[in-house]
Amino acid sequence: MRYFLQTIVAVGLTSGTCAQSTASVNDSTMLASIYSEVMLNAECYENLRYLCKNIGHRLAGSESAQRAIDWGKEVLEKSSPGHVLLMPVEVPHWTRGAYEFGGYNMQGANKEVALTALGGSVGTNDKKLTAEVIEVKNFEELKALGEEKVKGKIVFFNKPLDATLINTGAAYGGGYPIRGQGPSEAAKLGAVGCLIRSLTLADDNFPHTGATNYEKDVTRIPAAALSAVAARQLSQDLKSDPTLQFSMHLSCEAFDRTMQANVIAEIPGTEFPNEYITVGGHLDSWDIGEGAHDDGTGIVQSIEMIRTLQAIGYKPKRTIRAVLFINEEFGNDGGETYAKRCKEDGLVHVAAIESDGGGFTPVGFNCDLSDDQYAIAESWLPLLEPYNLFRFRRGGSGVDIRPLKDDRIALFGLNVDGQRYFDYHHTNNDRFENVNKRELELGAAAMTALVYLLDQTGIPATK
Numbered sequence: 117m118r119y120f121l122q123t124i125v126a127v128g129l130t131s132g133t134c135a136q137s138t139a140s141v142n143d144s145t146m147l148a149s150i151y152s153e154v155m156l157n158a159e160c161y162e163n164l165r166y167l168c169k170n171i172g173h174r175l176a177g178s179e180s181a182q183r184a185i186d187w188g189k190e191v192l193e194k195s196s197p198g199h200v201l202l203m204p205v206e207v208p209h210w211t212r213g214a215y216e217f218g219g220y221n222m223q224g225a226n227k228e229v230a231l232t233a234l235g236g237s238v239g240t241n242d243k244k245l246t247a248e249v250i251e252v253k254n255f256e257e258l259k260a261l262g263e264e265k266v267k268g269k270i271v272f273f274n275k276p277l278d279a280t281l282i283n284t285g286a287a288y289g290g291g292y293p294i295r296g297q298g299p300s301e302a303a304k305l306g307a308v309g310c311l312i313r314s315l316t317l318a319d320d321n322f323p324h325t326g327a328t329n330y331e332k333d334v335t336r337i338p339a340a341a342l343s344a345v346a347a348r349q350l351s352q353d354l355k356s357d358p359t360l361q362f363s364m365h366l367s368c369e370a371f372d373r374t375m376q377a378n379v380i381a382e383i384p385g386t387e388f389p390n391e392y393i394t395v396g397g398h399l400d401s402w403d404i405g406e407g408a409h410d411d412g413t414g415i416v417q418s419i420e421m422i423r424t425l426q427a428i429g430y431k432p433k434r435t436i437r438a439v440l441f442i443n444e445e446f447g448n449d450g451g452e453t454y455a456k457r458c459k460e461d462g463l464v465h466v467a468a469i470e471s472d473g474g475g476f477t478p479v480g481f482n483c484d485l486s487d488d489q490y491a492i493a494e495s496w497l498p499l500l501e502p503y504n505l506f507r508f509r510r511g512g513s514g515v516d517i518r519p520l521k522d523d524r525i526a527l528f529g530l531n532v533d534g535q536r537y538f539d540y541h542h543t544n545n546d547r548f549e550n551v552n553k554r555e556l557e558l559g560a561a562a563m564t565a566l567v568y569l570l571d572q573t574g575i576p577a578t579k
């Protein structure tokens with residue numbers, strides 16, 4: 117049996133000098149109103165320009181992340197009716213340092229390669245680390261070589277992402293363990309450094325950073341990613357000279373953990389103020405590029421959701437929050453702290469939505485729902501299809517909101533056409549210029565539309 121909304125909502129439509137009128141509208145009229153407001157008056161693109169160009173990249177723990185927090189608070193204060201809350205979050209503090217270099221000598225010619233330290237890597241102690249390179253595809257090949265062939269060398273994991281996977285997130289997920297665990301697996305066999313082929317589906321010269329996780333009690337060795345082009349070149353050169361000496365110089369440093377904050381704005385619910393719907397993205401980014409698609413877009417879309425609901429005069433039944441999470445990239449401290457605090461404070465979450473797949477054309481939503489919840493979500497598709505939102509795809513929502521998971525909450529992630537996401541992800545090329553205004557706005561409108569539908573139904577609990 118399909119479930120349709122049969123609600124008559126009171127809505128104040130803004131026009132001209134914000135004259136408020138109350139009208140009975142059905143859901144499709146309401147969605148049309150949301151889309152009109154966003155497509156005609158959105159501020160998300162200009163907000164993204166400011167975030168990317170005036171603040172720039174913003175790794176958690178950095179001064180620029182703090183500037184982003186201050187900016188996020190200020191922008192939300194303009195768009196939301198009440199006080200904007202800063203929720204303290206303890207975050208790591210790591211810096212890449214001013215200098216990073218990789219290269220080798222091949223038949224008398226010096227070749228410098230495009231390389232970037234993995235997030236959290238140790239440095240090379242103010243000097244070049246030089247060693248032979250041993251190339252492997254995966255952990256199995258590494259283990260088969262054994263300590264004898266690995267000791268004293270730089271291990272080079274050279275495995276492209278699986279291009280046959282049309283879901284690029286799944287392709288990325290396949291390469292992810294190498295970035296996370298590769299350095300420690302190499303160190304266990306006596307390696308002195310670790311290189312990985314960047315986790316990308318593009319064939320270009322941008323290296324991709326991202327967190328690596330050293331295992332406890334295993335020697336921490338310097339670790340960096342090579343661009344796809346540099347990885348292919350090194351692999352070819354190793355075939356003609358297996359003893360070539362690779363040099364890397366990283367000036368990374370780790371400092372004490374420090375305090376930053378999640379930024380939270382809300383529109384209080386009029387009927388069920390103790391039921392919450394949280395919408396968010398992560399304010400931190402990696403420390404190269406501008407963190408535009410990852411995840412500046414999710415941030416400005418979440419702010420846009422609040423602005424739009426206010427602009428059309430919508431009075432939600434439930435309390436709607438926009439949350440700018442800090443430190444998704446390097447430990448998910450913002451998401452974990454938020455869930456913990458909500459639990460301590462007894463906040464009941466009906467739903468949460470995250471945008472963290474890039475500001476590309478939305479096609480629907482990923483979702484983590486019970487069967488009953490899924491049936492309700494699917495019943496909304498006739499309302500959403502006019503906006504090119506075609507599916508609720510099971511599996512996945514967002515890293516920041518996942519800690520909220522319980523047997524009550526409905527979790528959603530904005531599902532976009534992500535074919536180009538991993539071209540930009542964690543690179544110096546993740547820049548404002550690579551975000552399309554209309555695609556970004558469509559994402560903001562889609563999230564706002566889903567907020568409206570969730571607010572009206574209060575999607576029932578899993579059990």
Ligand SMILES: [Zn+2]
Pocket residue numbers: 398410411444472
């Ligand atoms: Zn992200």
